Amino acid sequence: MVKVLVVDDEQPARQRLISFISAYSEFEVIAEADNGIDAVRLANELKPDLLFLDIQMPKGDGFDVVSELIHDPVIVFATAYDEYAIEAFNVHALDYLLKPYSKERFRQSVTKLKKVLVDPKEYISRTQEAVGSLNPEHKYLKRVSVKDKFVYSIIPVQKIEKITTSNGMIYLHVNEKKYQTDTTLNQFERRLDPQHFMRIHRSSIVNLEKIIRLMPWGQGRLAVVLEDNSSLQVSRERMQEFKERVGLRL
Structure with a gap:
């Protein structure tokens, strides 16, 4: 029996995934979690064979969870964000299910799972193959969505001037406007x-x-002045890298 942990911050998404898994008698869902901290705790306590993992979640994203694991389950990411695909396979995820995925797409993932659970060497070869097949343009964010009162705005990343944190909150600064975001x-x-x-x-x-x-x-030390005339300090620890990045020789 393959022990499965399901992690997603949206309950309907967890229920749908669990219903798909239940169609396969060799898989048993042993626990579920809705945030990064609980996911790490359950994964390290229960040591599942297989981890279905969302990426954007409260209290640590999916990549944070992977970095805290003390064993090596097979990982399948299930997320609504296609821009994370290359990073997902670089942490040796077996598959990347883009929501909303169909039963047929899930069946294809199960086929991969069965093969790698029989032959672990297949795991690495399939992740390497998947990385090679991905479009490099998906590696970095092209735009971000932020809530502005009662609507969501889509902002191309090149318009972002800076991202700052204050009192535990994260803010995007765009054209002299400030948007709060849950992304760290x-x-x-x-x-x-x-x-x-x-x-x-x-x-x-x-x-x-x-x-x-x-x-x-x-x-x-240095401070940078941006187009909106705001200024930010460059920390001592990052000064050398900053000078190299902007071609500064002092």
Whole structure:
């Protein structure tokens, strides 16, 4: 019997997935979780053979969960966001189910699962094959959705000037407007193209294209000034990398 842990912050999505799994007698759902912290705890306590995992969740995303596992279950990501596909396979996920997926698409995933559970070597070869077949354009975010009062706005990432944190909240700054988001700075750091964005401080990420000048800030440190005339400090730990990224020689 293959022990399965289902992780998704949306109850209808968990129920639908569990109903699909129940059609296969060799799989047994032993637990479910709706956030990253519970997912890590249950996975490390119960040691499932198979982990169906959402990506964007409260209290740690799917990649955070994978990084905290103390054993190696087979992983299948099930998410509504196609831009995470390459990162998913780079952490050796077997498959990537894009919501809303059909029973036929789920059956294809089960076929892969059965093969790798019989022959673990098949696991690595299939993930490598999957990475090679993906479009590199999916590696980084192209746009983000944010809630603005009662509607959701879609923002191309190149319009983002900076991303900051204050009192535990994360904000996107676009055209002098500020949008709150549930996505963490760590998640944005992984998902934004490093050619255009850099985390210059533990509390901020900047769009390098939006920097209009640099100012001295204390001994050997700098502050960046953006197109909206706001300024942000570059931390001492990130100073050398920042200088290299902007081609600065001091």
